[in-house]
Amino acid sequence: MQIGSVTTPFGRRPMTLALVRRQIETSEIKPGKSADKWKVFRDASEARELLGLQDRSLAVLDALLSFYPDNELRQDAQLIVFPSNAQLTLRAHGIAGATLRRHLALLVEAGLIVRKDSANGKRYARKDKAGAIDNAFGFDLSPLLMRAEQLAMMAQQVVADRLALRRAKENLTICRRDVRKLISAAIEEGASGxxxxxxxxxxxxxxxxxxxxxLSDVNSILDEMELLQGEIINVLEMQQKDENTSTNDAHNERHIQNSKTESTYELEPSSEDERGAKSVDDDRPKREPVRNFPLGMVLRACAGISMYGPSGAIGSWRDMMAAAIVVRSMLGVSPSAYQEACEVMGPENAATAIACILERSGHINSPGGYLRDLTRKAERGEFSLGPMLMALLSTAGDSGRRAG
Incomplete structure (x- = not known):
C-alpha cells in the first residue's frame, strides 16, 4: 500500500489531532491484511447510527468504493481513489454538490476515509513509466480496512440490540394486554380492591x-408494568385465599357440630407419641419469600439513596446494600432491626425497604419501628414492597413532569 507522510487538508478545511491520529493508524495496518470491500460496506451501513451517518453518507461511500477496482481491500494495494465531484455525483444518484461535500466531511469525521489532498486540492494520480500508479491524491480507503473487525462487531451489536428491542416490545405488549384484561375482569366481576x-x-x-x-425506555416501562401485574395478581390471590378460608371455616363449623355425638375417645390420639407427632411449627403460617425487584426500578423510585453509595453512585446490589447500611445508621434504625429485616426479607429487599423509608422519612416518625413492623408483616406473608415502589414511582413521575 502506498503510504506517505501525514498530510493536511487543502484550503480552509482545518486540521485536527484526530486526523493526524487516523493517518498514523492507517500506516500501521497489519501486513497482508485484506477484507471484502462490500462486506465492510454492509457492516458500516448496519452501524450507521453508531457512526453518526445518514443514508446519503452511505450512498457517497458506496460511490467511492465503486471507484476502487478490486472487490478486496488489501494492505499492499493502492487504496486511494480520486474521482471528481462530477463523477461522484453521478454514481451517488445525482446528489447535489453541497450535499456531496457535507457527506464527504461526515465520512471523514466518522473515521471511514481520510483525505489525501494535492497541492492544489485536485484529485488525480501520477503513473510511472510502466503505467502503474506511482502516487495518488484523493480519498484514502485505508481506514475501512483498518477498522474492518471493529465495524463487524458494531454491526453485530446493532443487530443484537434491534432483536432485544423487538423482544422487549413484544413482552411489553403481552404484559400490557394482560394487565388491561385483569383490571377489566376484576372491575366487571366486582372483585374487592x-x-x-x-x-x-x-x-x-x-x-x-x-x-x-x-431499549432502555421499553425495559424501564416493562419493569413497572410487570410490577403492576404482580400486584394485581397478589390482590386477586389474597381475595381467593380469603374466600377459601371463609368456606373452610364454615365447613369446619358444620363438621364440629356433626361430630358432637361421636365418642371422645375415638377422636383423641391413642398414645403420647401420636399426640406429639404434630410439630409446633405446623400451626405457623407458611411465609412466601419476598419478591426481589430490579435494581434500576428501585433506584428510579428511591433516587435519594444513590448519593450514599460508594463515590456517590450505586451501580450494583453490593453498592445498594452498602448505602443502606449508611442510611440505616443515619435514620436511627438499630443494627438488630436491620439484621432481622435481612433475615426475613433477604438483604436486597431489606436494602430496598431502607431506601423506601428514606424517601418517605418526612412522613415516618420512627423509621426503626416502621422497619420492624414491615418485617413482622413480611414474616406473616402479609407484606410486599410492590405497592410502596409503585407509589414512589408514581410520585417520581409526577415530579418529573412538573419539572419538565
Whole structure:
C-alpha cells in the first residue's frame, strides 16, 4: 500500500489531532491484511447510527468504493481513489454538490476515509513509466480496512440490540394486554380492591411509552408494568385465599357440630407419641419469600439513596446494600432491626425497604419501628414492597413532569 507522510487538508478545511491520529493508524495496518470491500460496506451501513451517518453518507461511500477496482481491500494495494465531484455525483444518484461535500466531511469525521489532498486540492494520480500508479491524491480507503473487525462487531451489536428491542416490545405488549384484561375482569366481576387507582397507574404507564422508544425506555416501562401485574395478581390471590378460608371455616363449623355425638375417645390420639407427632411449627403460617425487584426500578423510585453509595453512585446490589447500611445508621434504625429485616426479607429487599423509608422519612416518625413492623408483616406473608415502589414511582413521575 502506498503510504506517505501525514498530510493536511487543502484550503480552509482545518486540521485536527484526530486526523493526524487516523493517518498514523492507517500506516500501521497489519501486513497482508485484506477484507471484502462490500462486506465492510454492509457492516458500516448496519452501524450507521453508531457512526453518526445518514443514508446519503452511505450512498457517497458506496460511490467511492465503486471507484476502487478490486472487490478486496488489501494492505499492499493502492487504496486511494480520486474521482471528481462530477463523477461522484453521478454514481451517488445525482446528489447535489453541497450535499456531496457535507457527506464527504461526515465520512471523514466518522473515521471511514481520510483525505489525501494535492497541492492544489485536485484529485488525480501520477503513473510511472510502466503505467502503474506511482502516487495518488484523493480519498484514502485505508481506514475501512483498518477498522474492518471493529465495524463487524458494531454491526453485530446493532443487530443484537434491534432483536432485544423487538423482544422487549413484544413482552411489553403481552404484559400490557394482560394487565388491561385483569383490571377489566376484576372491575366487571366486582372483585374487592382499589381498582380505580390501579387503573390510573396503568394508564399513566401507557402514557409514558414514547413514540419511538429505545431499549432502555421499553425495559424501564416493562419493569413497572410487570410490577403492576404482580400486584394485581397478589390482590386477586389474597381475595381467593380469603374466600377459601371463609368456606373452610364454615365447613369446619358444620363438621364440629356433626361430630358432637361421636365418642371422645375415638377422636383423641391413642398414645403420647401420636399426640406429639404434630410439630409446633405446623400451626405457623407458611411465609412466601419476598419478591426481589430490579435494581434500576428501585433506584428510579428511591433516587435519594444513590448519593450514599460508594463515590456517590450505586451501580450494583453490593453498592445498594452498602448505602443502606449508611442510611440505616443515619435514620436511627438499630443494627438488630436491620439484621432481622435481612433475615426475613433477604438483604436486597431489606436494602430496598431502607431506601423506601428514606424517601418517605418526612412522613415516618420512627423509621426503626416502621422497619420492624414491615418485617413482622413480611414474616406473616402479609407484606410486599410492590405497592410502596409503585407509589414512589408514581410520585417520581409526577415530579418529573412538573419539572419538565
Amino acid at each position: 382499589d381498582w380505580e387507582n390501579i387503573e390510573a397507574i396503568y394508564v399513566g404507564l401507557v402514557g409514558k411509552i414514547p413514540r419511538s422508544p429505545t
